[in-house]
Amino acid sequence: MKAKIIIGGIVVVIGIVLAAMNFLESNVEYADFSTAEKSHKKVQVKGEWVKEKSSSFDAASVKFSFYMKDDARRVVKVVLDGAKPNNFELATSVVAKGKFVNDEFHATEILTKCPSKYEGTSEAVKKTL
Amino acid sequence: MILLGTIAENLIRMGLLAALCAAFFYYRVHRRSTSRMLRMARNSYHLATLLLMSAAAVLLYLILNHQFMYKYVWEYSSTALTLPLLMSTFYAGQEGSFTLWALYTSIIGIFLMRYASRREYEAEAMSVYSLIFAFLLLMLVVKNPFELIWNAFPADLMKTGPIPAGVTNIAVLDTLKGLWAQFPAEGKGLNPLLQNYWMVIHPQILFTGFSSMAVPYTLAVAAMLKRDYSSWIRVATPWAVSGSMILGTGIIMGGYWAYETLGWGGFWGWDPVENSSLIPWLLCTASIHTALNQRKSGAFVKTNFVFSLLTFMTVLYSTFLTRSGVLGDTSVHSFVDPGMWVYWLLLGCIVLFGGIGFGVFFLRVREMPRVRSQHAVFSREFALFLGAFALSFVALFVAVGTSSPLITSLVNGKASAIEVAYYVKTNLPLGIVICLLSGIGQLLWWKHSNTGSLLRSLAAPVLLSLGVTTMVYVLLGPEHILILLFTFCAAFSLFANIKVGYGVFMGNPKFVGGSIAHIGIAVMCLGFVTSSRYDTKATLSLERGKPVDALGYRMTYVGYKQIDNERYAFNVEVEHGGVKKVVAPFMRFNTQENSTIRNPDIINFLNRDFYVAPVSVEEGGQGTQKSIKLMRGQSETVSNLKVQFEGFEFTEAQRAAMMEGKEFAIDAKLIVSDGNAKKHLDLKMKTGPKGAGYVPSGFVASDGKNYEFVISQMMPSQDDPSKSSVDIMINLPADGTTPQRDETLIIEASIKPMINLVWAGTITLVIGFLLTIVRRVEEAKREGDKWSSEG
Structure with a gap:
């Protein structure tokens, strides 16, 4: 019985350590x-799409490029x-x-926050009057 | 003026009061039972249910009649929706989904009341349950679905003075003060991603499951109040099993929805919303397994209480994660920030129900019977125990991963999310253990075996699953060793359970539910491996009429067809082994909002899915685009042109215009030459009160071809003008080097081998659950009869 508990305990501890790592x-x-430029690590950057600047989709390489302004306004x-x-x-x-x-941010995934799923804004109210 | 919504709002408030009364009266019955008090308690509960039902009916009525003066109706519905979708907007937002949750909770409570009264559990169980119900109603008081739109946007909609002619949709609020409000004539409509039939059924099933997760908690607390530490498990099991079945069905359905229409490419994305229903399901399922142990040997009393409490606590915690706005920006689902009230209310409710559940547990824990479990390593009880613990560890790791934004913001001060790979890596070893145990545990139960007979019964399943694993390896290819081990264990569980199931069926068909459920899980696990580890993908450009060979299929884009105002179906002929089929993924272009929604299409073969997700459609006739970055003085050759960047020009006149706040322009000066013709091009960026814009400029080459230049970004350097640079986009003409292209559809095609195993496994699992429920309900009935004959 004791041995069972000790072995079980060891397994659980190893599992938790591995999971934490x-x-x-x-x-x-x-x-x-x-910071992303300096660290070269994979990070998430929150910001907004700069719609005034050009965005394009390259069909050959299947890449979508656009300009984004982060919270530090870069x-x-x-x-x-x-x-x-x-x-x-x-x-x-x-x-x-x-x-x-190089000088670009290569994104593997993009999450979007949509106002339509959010609380309505007064702008939206005026549109539907 | 009294509005219907205002009445409904008050019905909910009265309902809250009635539910609180029910909780209180039931508690009095628990202390000292009188038939009058019991009658009052029951009436209060029924009244609360009736009040909520009426309020829900009002909400549905308002939605069906397009009463856009209510913010919720305006926010999520519109006159353009079909009837089923219009009805589904009832739960499209937070207020409505809480209403649905409360509604199902109240209805389940009526069944629970009848069930519990036959087992002398009514007072305690309904006291706790009414409190849960009251909490949900409190949520609706705070998050009121009947908020009037002019109260939400008073600055825009509330006005005083005479009403101008021609203004429609008016509500006069106060005739004395001349206060009136205008409300919208049209709603914002339902998110296009949600507009399909899954929206009609999936949330209903999920919320029924979610609501039923409250029952094991309720019965556990009730049992501890009653000091009933043994027979409660028979009372609670049918509820745990059916809750687990309904929630499980809802979860898989959500996965199928994501796979089939949302175009996630897979059926599971480890998204917080998905995880938040998976965690309670895992714990509930774990509790079913340890409950079996308690019935057999009387051990695991405390474990069962803790699991049952945790099932509901994780429902609350998940709700907190997904509804309070704490996850913020870290998921594809967007999370509304509902305000501080909801945040504190949800947090308070975790504290309250955690406090009640674990408070009673710590009060009673000393007097709970202590049964030493003397199980050998090779016993069914030990396998069940390990299996349940493995399940609860999966729940723990999923919960930790889902909470990662919360954990990291507490530790680092900055929230960050976890990669999907974390879930796969941490849970894979546990999955292996669970599959292995679900095979061995069943064999042990059936054979009641010693080590020798166990080893003999293992032989056939082990050999068969070695065969399956080899087959997967040979036919589909090599994989990570752990994946292969998982495949082996899942196959082992499958064959072991088939073997046991057959034996059981020959003995007593009623007992076969467990084996069938495990067969379902094993088949699903095999499907997970084949469809998501052995899938192949390719992104393809399909020019109209030109076949493209990829992934062993020949695909030809044959043109599009307009479905309605916004939706276009793109037909692609797919040929494989002489069989021709057409897939028609569609895209939805909303010109008003300038958005595109993509819907995949699937060809379902017996042994694989051919999955086509549209990416974009490029109009024909155009040449290609090329973008370049130039430093000042630098030149680059594009196609046949030499393009040189001379620098920016900001003339005094333009500078003066800027100072006066008028429209002004900055030029990027280029020199473009093709050997013969040479031209100065000034690309303008105009900035005015309406914002900035780039003006394109053309260049006609000596062969008569047109090139178009436009700036995409200016990077002037103040300190050192020679370091200024510019990004330019050039539209190249259609010519010999960039051949004229027809309309081109870009798709992402993938093959998901044996994905049907996932769905077949799900159906098998549900059948297994149903058989188990029938058996457990009969058993609980006998328990009830025993009580009533004693009483």
């Missing part, structure tokens, strides 16, 4: 572009592996996951 390893921190070209995300035009803010390569 895994947790730290797969944690993707939030950063702004400047504007950087973001290149996403894939097409323009669903609801991208509606997004009030976007979160890009990826890392800096």
Whole structure:
């Protein structure tokens, strides 16, 4: 009985340690572009799409590029592996996951926050009057 | 003026009061039972249910009649929706989904009341349950679904003075003060991503499951209040099993929805919203397993209480995570920030119900019977115990991963999310253990075996699953060793359970539910491996009419068809082994909001899915685009052109215009030449009161072809003008080097081998659950008869 508990305890402790290591390893921190540029690590950057600047989709390489302004107000070209995300035009803010390569931010994933799923704004009320 | 919504709002408040009364009266019955008090308690509960039902009916009525003067109705519905979708907007937002949750909770409570009264559990169980119900109603008082739109936007909608002619949709609020409000004639409508039939059924099932997770908690607390530490487990099991079945069905359905229409590419994304229903399900399922042990040997009393309490606590915790706004920006689901009230209310409710549940537990824990479990390593009880613990560790790791934004913001001060890989890596070893145990545990139960007979019974399943693993390895290819081990264990569980199931069925068909449920899980696990580890993907450009070969299929884009105002179906012929089929993924272009929604299409073969997700469609006739970055004085050759960047020009006149706040322009000066013709091009950025814009400029080459230049970004350097640079986009003409293209559809095609195993496994699992429920309900009935004959 004792041996069973000891072995079980060891297994549980090893499991928790492995899981904790895994947790730290797969944690993707939030950063702004400047920190991302320095660290070269995979990070998430929150910001907004600069709609005035050109965005384009390259069909040959299947990459969507656009300009994004982070919370520190720095504007950087973001290149996403894939097409323009669903609801991208509606997004009030976007979160890009990826890392800096040369002068561009290469994103593997983009999350969009949509106002339509949010509380309505007075702008939206006026539109439907 | 009295509005219907205002009445409903008060019905909910009265309902809250009635539910609180029910909780109080039932508690009095628990202290000292009188038939009058019991009658009052029951009436209070029924009254609360009736009041909530009426309020819900009002909400539905308001939605069906497009009463956009209510913010919730305006926010989520519109006149353009079909009837089923219009009805589904009832739970499209937070207020409505809480209403649905409360509604199902109240209805389940009526069944629970009848069930519990036959087992002398009514007073305690309903006292706790009414309190839960009251909490949900309190939530609705705070998050009022009947808020009037002019109260939400008073600055825009409330006005005083005479009403101008021609203004419609008026509500006069106060005739004395001349106060009136205008309300919208049209709603904002339902999120296009949610507009399909899954929205009609999936949330209903999920919320029924979510609501039923409160019952094991309720019965556990009730049992501890009654000091009934043994027979309660028979009372509670049918509820745990059916709750687990309903919630499980809801979870998988959500996965199928994501796979089939949302175009996530897979059925599970480890998203907080998905995880938040998975965690309680895992714990509830774990509790079913340890409950079996307690019935057999009387041990695991405390474990069962803790699991049952945790099932509901994780429901509350998940709700807190997904509804309070704490997860913020870290998921594809967007989370509304509902305000501090909801945040504190949800947190308070975790504290309250955690306090009640674990408070009673610590009061009673000393007097709970202590049964030494003397189980050998090779016993069914030990396998059940390990299996349940493995399940609860999966729940723990998923909960930790889902809470990662919370954990990191507490530790680092900055929230960050976890990669999906974390979930796979941490849970894979546990999955292996669970599959292995679900096979061995069942064999042990059936054979009641000693080590020798166990080893003999293992032979056939082990050999067969070695065969399956080899087959997967040979046919589908090599994989990570742990994945192969998982495949082996899942196959082992499958064959072991088939073997046991057959034996049991020959003996007593009623007892076969467990084996069938485990067969379902094993088949699902095999499907997970084949469909998400062995899938192949390709992104393809399909020019209209030109076949493209990829992934062993020949695909030809044959053109699009307009479905309605916004939706276009893109037909792609797919040929494989002489069989031709057409897939028609569609995209929805909303010109008003300038958004695109993509819906995949699937060809379902017996042994695989061919999955086509549209990416974009490029109009024909255009040349290609090229973007370049130039430093000042630098030149680059694009196509046949030499492009040189001379620098920025900001003339005094323009500077003066800027000072006066008028529209002004900055030029990027280029020199473009193709060997013969040479031209100065000034690309303008105009900035005015309406914002900034880039003006394109054309260049005609000596062969008559048109090139178009436009700035995409200016980077002037104040300190050192020679370091100024500019990004330019050039539209190249269609010519020999960039051939004229027809309309081109870009798709992401993937093959998911044996994905049907996932769905087949799900159905098998549900059948297994149903058989188990029938058996446990009969058993609980006998328990009830025993009580009533004694009483």
